[in-house]
Amino acid sequence: MSMDQTIAVASAFAGINVVLLTVLTVIWLRNYRTFRTPLILGLVAFAVVMLLENATALYFFFSMKMFYGNAPSVQQAVAVLRGMQFVALLFLTWVTLK
Incomplete structure (x- = not known):
């Protein structure tokens, strides 16, 4: 794989990760408004930091x-x-949506 292709793959994974993290953030914010638990607030903070990263x-x-x-x-x-981050976020998104 050429250098440009490798960076393109990494960029694609980062872009998909942004989408998954946005979905997770929206779901967890809705849940936080309903339940107001520190655990869900921690999940929101996690998603926002990973989204920024x-x-x-x-x-x-x-x-x-x-x-x-x-x-x-x-x-x-x-x-x-x-x-690897994409795979982890995919599992987390799948579990969250269930």
Whole structure:
């Protein structure tokens, strides 16, 4: 896989993660308004922080590709980590929607 493709994969995972985290945040905010428990507030805080982290990653992927340009192993690690985060968020979203 070329360097541009690897960053494109990492960017796609980060974008999908933003969507999943937005869904989770909306659901958990609704639940917090209903139940007012600290656990749900913690889930909202978790989702917001992860949402900001993924949005920041997208910014860096699109604006500063040069950071990753000379290090294919770093690009691969970033793509794998984004993919793992996607899988974790997919399970969390699935469980939350049930």
